Structures are given as C-alpha cells and as structure tokens.
Amino acid sequence: MAEADRSALITTDTHGVRTHTCGELRAEHKGESVVLKGWVDTRRDLGGLVFIDLRDRYGLTQIVFSPQANEDAYETAQQLRSEDVISVRGTVAARKDQAVNPAMPTGTIEVQGDACAVLNVSDTPPFVVSTQDESRVDANEDLRLKYRYLDLRRPALQRNLELRHRFYQTTRRFFDQHDFLEVETPVLMKSTPEGARDFLVPSRLHPGHFYALPQSPQTYKQILMVSGLDRYVQIVKCFRDEDLRADRQPEFTQVDVEMTFATEEQVYDLMEGLMADLWADLKDTEIDTPFPRMTYDEAMRTYGSDKPDVRFDLKLQDVSDAFDGCGFRVFQSIIDDDGRIMALPVPGEGDRGRSAMDRLTDYVTDTIGAAGLIYIQQGEDDEVPSCNVSTNAIPQEHVEAAFEQAGAEPGDLVLLVAGPTPTVYEQAGQLRLHMADDLGLRPEPGEGPDRFLWVTDFPLLEWDDEHERYAPMHHPFTAPKDEHLDRLDDDPGAVEARAYDLVLNGHEIGGGSIRIHNREMQARMFDVLGIDAEEAEQRFGFLLDAFRYGAPPHGGIALGLDRLIMLIAGASSLREVIAFPKTQSAKEPMVNSPDTVDAEQLETLHIDTVSDEEDA
Incomplete structure (x- = not known):
C-alpha cells in the first residue's frame, strides 16, 4: 500500500479506555482482558503470527496476532508500520520459557490480540526511533532537533x-x-550589566525603550x-x-x-x-x-581551574624556583615578569616516545594556546631525568631540581607550561584534563563516584x-x-x-x-x-x-x-535533558526560531532593521 493511501487504515476506536500502560503488565495479570494504546515500535511476521512491540512512555509490551484468534485484527496487524498509533484489546498470557525476555520488564508475558484499531498512521520517519538499542541514533543532532517530537519518543530522553x-x-x-x-x-x-549580553524586548507602548529578559x-x-x-x-x-x-x-x-x-x-x-x-x-x-572546601587560589594553583575535577589525582606543581637563574631566557623573562612555570607530573609515562610527545606538543600549542611544551622524562632504565631542551640551554642541575620539586620519580613524565598568571594556570589545567582523558583517568559521564x-x-x-x-x-x-x-x-x-x-x-x-x-x-x-x-x-x-x-x-x-x-x-x-533545546548556533530547527517578522510588526514596535551589507 502506498504511503499516501495508508490513511484508509484508520478506524474508530471501540475498545474503551486504556486499562494498563505498556510497561505495567506482569505474570500476575495472566488471563486478564486488557486494552493497551500506544505506538508500534517494531513488527515481526513469523510463521503465520504477527508480533507487535507496542510502546508508550512506560515501556514495551509484546502483542501477538493470529488468524485463529481474529482474522480482521491479524490482517490489520500485517499492515502496521513503525510509529503507527493503535489500540489493542486482548488477553494476557504467559510466554513460553524459551520466549521469556529478561531484558524487558514485561518480558514474561504477551498479550494475545483480539482486536486492533488504527488510531493514526505514520509516514516513514526520517530516522529510526530506537528503543531496543538506545545507543543507536541514526541521525545527526540537527535532524533530531528538527523532528524533536520523534526524538522525544526515545526512552532515554523520556527518562x-x-x-x-x-x-x-x-x-x-x-x-x-x-x-x-x-x-x-x-x-x-530592566537591562543591567551582569557580565553577559541581554536579550532585549522592544516596548510597543514606550517607543525606543526596551525590556530585558533576566x-x-x-x-x-x-x-x-x-x-x-x-x-x-x-x-x-x-x-x-x-x-x-x-x-x-x-x-x-x-x-x-x-x-x-x-x-x-x-x-x-x-x-x-x-x-x-x-x-x-x-x-x-x-x-x-x-x-570538602578549597580556596580559589588553591584550586587555580593545584588544578588550573576554579571548578576542579578532583576525581583523579593529577596535580600541578609550581617549579618556578627550580628554574630561577637557570640562564634559559624564555623561563627567566617569565619569572622576572612575575609569571610562573607550572609542572604536571604524570606517573609512569617516562618512556613516552618522540612521536607521542610531538603530538602532545601540537595539542598544547594549537588547542591550549600555550607558546610551547617543555618536558622532562626519566624512563625506567634512565639514571637521571632528561629534558627536551638541551643542557646548553637549561643546565642539568635545574632539570633535576624541577623534576624533584614536581614530586616526580623515576619512570615519570613532567610536562612544563610557562607564562603569565592566571593564564598559565588555566593552560596547565587544560593540559591536566587532556592527560587524564588520554590515560583514562577521568570517568565517562554517569560513571564513577560523584x-x-x-x-x-x-x-x-x-x-x-x-x-x-x-x-x-x-x-x-x-x-x-x-x-x-x-x-x-x-x-x-x-x-x-x-x-x-x-x-x-x-x-x-x-x-x-x-x-x-x-x-x-x-x-x-x-x-x-x-x-x-x-x-x-x-x-x-x-x-x-x-x-x-x-x-x-x-x-x-x-x-x-x-x-x-x-x-x-x-x-x-x-x-x-531539555525538551526543546537550541542548537550550537542558538536556533531551534523544529519551529525555525529565531525567524523574521513582517514589516507591520516592526513598524508597530518602531523598529527598523539593518541588512548585513548596510551594517558593513
């Protein structure tokens, strides 16, 4: 049947009110006559039977239609598609042992369908509304937000x-x-200076005056x-x-x-x-x-952030004193200008190879925005720590002093970022988070202790x-x-x-x-x-x-x-976690907001707009 013709399937619902939700039925309901209403999640035609997983906000219930139970209901079920809205009347039955689905709260029962009414039909959705595998979302975020009413049918968002x-x-x-x-x-x-830009609302009754959204x-x-x-x-x-x-x-x-x-x-x-x-x-x-409590100063010096993630133990150390008088002009000028040299000791990474360190240096310069990355490492078999800057530029005694002052031990890596405060703290803090992710120290969202x-x-x-x-x-x-x-x-x-x-x-x-x-x-x-x-x-x-x-x-x-x-x-x-959020560009694709308004509205509000060309 062509998609445009499926409206012929819609019938009058004579089943009465819904008696149970699709997540409610259990083994103790066996033998009860029930009425369920919801969306078709999946349909399977198997050996003269049609299986429908019926979905609502509360869960899934398997419905079984057979020609022996009701020929009309069986024929209707054969024509159902995902996201059709139906009403089902039937009897609760226990599933056979081999058919029990322990992953579903309703997995011990099924409903043997006696009647099926199609309340509305659905076109083929632009993406799969997946409930069986919630990690599967076959659409980019912009498409999901454009069809947010479909996206919101996913159990994860509803939860x-x-x-x-x-x-x-x-x-x-x-x-x-x-x-x-x-x-x-x-x-x-009233618009007041609070550190960010106001959304302004023009007043029709007071031309040239504006409210501000708080x-x-x-x-x-x-x-x-x-x-x-x-x-x-x-x-x-x-x-x-x-x-x-x-x-x-x-x-x-x-x-x-x-x-x-x-x-x-x-x-x-x-x-x-x-x-x-x-x-x-x-x-x-x-x-x-x-x-626990921590001062702002301690948070910035120890974690490089005023919102530190303390779930892992990488901590920054100020090693400026170790390099004072070292003769390395880059470091000395920073120290003389009251800047700081911050160290991030990374346990067990002293044997990192050159290519890995080159990639890390690129991250520090390209993403964090620091001038460069200097590092000290001591492999398990090395007698003393070594620096990626030659000993002609930074004498060995300063390298060893910094390694010790950072609290590092043989087998460790020490990363150094230098610059003015508080910028250097923030850059070292970003490096700390990057290394935590690289080493798998930072838990994924929802995992680990809070x-x-x-x-x-x-x-x-x-x-x-x-x-x-x-x-x-x-x-x-x-x-x-x-x-x-x-x-x-x-x-x-x-x-x-x-x-x-x-x-x-x-x-x-x-x-x-x-x-x-x-x-x-x-x-x-x-x-x-x-x-x-x-x-x-x-x-x-x-x-x-x-x-x-x-x-x-x-x-x-x-x-x-x-x-x-x-x-x-x-x-x-x-x-x-927001029903109707905006995209990264501050738009809501579903309703196409923000949008233009007609000239009459602007005139009423005493507003004229300036095109990009005029503004330039």
Missing part, C-alpha cells in the same frame, strides 16, 4: 525528562520543609529580602545571549535561593542538605556531607583588558570581605569576596555570595567598577533607594538546574 520532573518535586518539597516561599519575579525587566532575578530577590520575606526560592527561566557549548544554552533554568541574615555556613549547610535529598531520591545513593566541592574566597574583581578596568568576578552586588575593605580603593585586585561556587565532577553547578546590603558600600562598589553616581542612579536607583530603609544582611545561591540534571542523568550535553 531524562521524568528525572527533571522528579528533581522539581524533590527541590520544592525540600525548600517548603525549610520554610522558603516560592515567589515569581518578572520576566520583562540573566538572573538577582536584584529582585535582593528586593524581596529588603521586603522582609526572609527566605525565597524560585525555579526560574533565565536568558543570556552568549556563545553556546555542550553545557550552555541561551535560555536556561536555575534554582534561585536567597535568605536574610545568612552566613556562608548556612548556605553551605542548606545546599548540602538539598544535594543529599536529590541524590537519595533520584539516584538512590547516600552522599557524604559536609563537602565528588562535590565548595570553592571559596574568590577575588572580588578581575581585570578586563578589553575595557581596561576592573569587572566583578561574579556580579556587582557581591560583598567584599570586611578585612579587605581598606584595599578596595588602592588595590582592588587583591580584595577577596564573600563568594562561593559549588562544583561537581569538574562542573560548576552553582554560585552565590553574601550580598552588599549597605547603600554606601554599594555606591562605593559601583565607583570602583567605573559606574559613576549618575549611571548608578539611572540603572540601580531602585536598589540604592531600597537600601535606605533598613535592608537586612542577606545572601544566597543559584544552581544551574539543566547542568545538574545533565550530570545526574549521565548525559554528555544539556540538549539531552
């Missing part, structure tokens, strides 16, 4: 969305038990604390117009939390309790609390080379440490913040701080950031005014819900 649902329930239950109020904050708000509800939740609500939580959509990657989307969801009279310890304790509940409910696993970590004592500010001024490392409402206030005007880069990040398996899953709650302190912070009084009043006057009227101390945190669920699910991309 991820169910996991997301359960995450919501556990989170809301936890915060309700801790006396938090869930309060919705505006989606149309990058976070930061100022609103602080206002709620000034209002005396004491404890606020919201599972909230946020938006950032920035480049995408596997763990970033332009619209994302976060668990937003704020408390009055909060201390860092209270935030740590609260979030550790939430994580313990989530792991118990979603992974049936008990996690150890309290979580390692939580608090990173604390962040710098309050970081230097922005592009704008030649300081910018907030988190946001401009983060409180500086009281003991560092005297440095804020003369040495702002040395001021530490009352800020903290929660890290899981090398991913930042949350960030927060104790906030500024004093008007004078907030105005001083704006001044350090180059925001003069007039601009501060224009952008943040409402917050500064609120601070006049008894604003209490407060603090909080925001958790990246999508990223956290990705890690719990063992997925490799956020797109696997």
